[in-house]
Amino acid sequence: MSHTTDTPLLPNFLAGRWQTGHGRGSTLLDPVLGTPLVRVDNTGLDLAEGFAFARDQGGNALRAMSYGQRAAMLGEVVKVLQANRDAYYDIATRNCGTVKNDSAVDIDGGIFTLGYYARQGEALGDATCLLDGDRIRMGKDPVFQTQHVLLPTRGVALFINAFNFPSWGLWEKAAPALLSGVPVIVKPATATAWLTQRMVEDVVKAGVLPNGALSVVCGSSAGLMDQLQPFDVVSFTGSAETARLIRSHPAVAGASVRCNIEADSLNSALLDPAATDGSEAFNLLVKEVVREMTVKSGQKCTAIRRIFVPRALYAATAAAMSTRLARTTVGNPRNESVRMGALVSREQHDGVLAGIAHLKTEAEVLHDGAAVGLVDADAAVAACVAPVLLGSQDPVKAKVLHEVEVFGPVATLMPYDSEEQAFELIRRGEGSLVASVYSEDPAFIARAAAELADSHGRVHAISPDVAASQTGHGNVMPMSLHGGPGRAGGGEELGGLRALGFYHRRSAVQASSAALDALARTGVAFKP
């Protein structure tokens, strides 16, 4: 375990024991100060042993429990995480460069989601299988019927996660997996792996999960997919290019390993055609867009990238948003006057600047916060990018603006000429996670929902009556579906108990009433 550097090497937890890699590993940095924090490495780990251990030991132990017992277990995980919250905020400040409010989205968002599934699962009680729908007669004689059931898949769930949510990204997937009775192996993105690793460490050390139920492998993802067998599942959040590799891997393409993908998304905000300058809907749009652009420095897959307003309101919207954006102080999250911290790494910083340049081939700059200096941070070192609002008066001709996701505090304002054209322009994203609608008219909202729901995993409508209670365009709530078709990857996560579906297999049991009665005694009605 000796290493040539003083930067601590984080151990992996696999096959029920802590194991450090045999290589030099990758060093995680403070994205504001540029200083090294910890290293991660998994060189030389016996992945086959680790996956088999999780599948057998972890899976058998979890499946021997009822939904209610597993829900109680999630409740214990919540307690462990809450007890260590301060350490997580500290890691987030250092490794993610986020201000406290932004760290909360990740840390408390993850704990909230776990707690939600603990409560939902409790209601499933002593059952060990889910009854999907009612019994249906198969013919004239009612003695022979069919009952659909859901049972946990006998495999592991591999999570290959994104850098922007090291906490929430783990728990929003692990909560439904563990509640389902499926053991989890998480491979966090290297840049921010520390928080994931620490949370797993705390949970493992607290002994609240059966051994093998939760494993963490940090560093390279090489070889992980090769371990997958037909009843395993894999859930990936990240780039479209990696998504393509995962879906082409023999485990998925050949062995039918179930695969959930969340990839790129060019989410939209749509202002009602009847809105006027300064109307309630107009103000709600301006406020929400500015918030979405700056929360977590725009590093959310759900953040607003495209804003569509009636053509007459283009200039007024640009002005109102620019005024608000100008108030955003950017810099070192340790300074209390700072509202927006860093991007996750200098690589992302460079990538976002390159992305902005790409968008600018089709757009004008309406606001660029870079004119104001950073607070307590060195612009040559810190991964800080100030908010940038772009605009294009010809969105029909635009191509890049509908196709390129810039993963930072960047959005593009575009005018539309008719309601129908607005829907068409939004669909040019070819499948997104969220579209939000700003309107005082329930009929318009319903119409927009019906037009946009098939190309978006979520439609979020903000009207004056919900201004105080609405949960935010970009905020992923556990009771609602998260995912989107096409470019967004085609996956489905969360959505309350719907999330359990990915970790269960559905089967039709055709049998006599007596046999179905006996089966029903082990089950509970599945009502997502």
Place this chain on the structure above:
Amino acid sequence: MSHTTDTPLLPNFLAGRWQTGHGRGSTLLDPVLGTPLVRVDNTGLDLAEGFAFARDQGGNALRAMSYGQRAAMLGEVVKVLQANRDAYYDIATRNCGTVKNDSAVDIDGGIFTLGYYARQGEALGDATCLLDGDRIRMGKDPVFQTQHVLLPTRGVALFINAFNFPSWGLWEKAAPALLSGVPVIVKPATATAWLTQRMVEDVVKAGVLPNGALSVVCGSSAGLMDQLQPFDVVSFTGSAETARLIRSHPAVAGASVRCNIEADSLNSALLDPAATDGSEAFNLLVKEVVREMTVKSGQKCTAIRRIFVPRALYAATAAAMSTRLARTTVGNPRNESVRMGALVSREQHDGVLAGIAHLKTEAEVLHDGAAVGLVDADAAVAACVAPVLLGSQDPVKAKVLHEVEVFGPVATLMPYDSEEQAFELIRRGEGSLVASVYSEDPAFIARAAAELADSHGRVHAISPDVAASQTGHGNVMPMSLHGGPGRAGGGEELGGLRALGFYHRRSAVQASSAALDALARTGVAFKP
């Protein structure tokens, strides 16, 4: 359009018009007599035009209708097919080589499934969207809530179908697709494409569907996948090798085109450990296995391939099955004394014989019907294979027997030593479409269902009380799920209204109560 041969060339229906290919095409044969019947070809067709036409004209017309209107349209399709039933039986005899009872499974099975979806869809009435689950509050204030909805995907459904069910294979997929509002393009397997093509021709000529709602392309599948766009879906039934190619295609791997696969399956039959020689459960097993082996000459993806009995009953089961199998007359389906016709082609005939030889490397022959000659058929020409029952006393060591699907009238009998071992052996199929259980004990059936449901899309239990009403191990009923994990391809078809899910996109609409009320007026509760 002139051709050098007298064998008629079947036209394709694409882009709303009948189009013949410009090549020589492939000739379809009578598998009993070896004579040419018709040719199919799609050389030179403008596929991009055809897919765009279906997507735009067909899709817009279908989505403008309510579920109830589309259901009524399916009812009209049923009438057209029923009016032309005699022609379909004639084509099946000539091109599929099946006896009347076996042709019925395909032809009447397809019409029955269409009729089932017509009735189910009628109940959805005037709605144009499906409300998935109840509204859920998002916080303390009940004014902001989430409602999950399902809306038809704005794309085409491409079906690449298998040779064994040219009728049912089309309609079991097209019924839920059309009911959902999604246009269909079917590419039937070449060997038996005639029946599919004729049915589409009759339906198109009857004018009961909007133009573009149903297209048929016969011949090569080259280029079809290249036409798919993010909101299209593809459903494939066939070999695991082709399935792998489809899932690796850029449309699926890169553009998230939704993909449903039904591939290989080594379905099992399991006799209760408490059964005895001549007991009711024993007799039910023997009867069902023999029926399953011979229906459609074993060319059903759901047919029983592996039979598991308590070790003490191995010899008795072999004897009882052999006695029944010996009664199966094989040959020309035009002869009324023939119970089992031909395989679909001489290629399949050769493949099945090679497969039997492969299985024999691990199994003994318990019964071989080949000793009796064919009725009214020339063994050197006809694609007839008599039923073969194999057996292995060491199924734990066997590998090929659990992995190789021989697509003909072939099954392997294997003894087990404990209930737990029986479940383990069945799972060695690594995911199958169906397992059937033969037992007089409801508790055993429930236990077996809970153990096998996660690795099988369907568990079919036959007990004495349902002996008269049970629908058959291999018979796919529209109210039950059809599909299976792992080797079986991981797909889900049918299962009542569950089948609509594949053709819809789910979305969470988060909005005020007033907006959700307006949306709900266009929807109907989705209760699969």
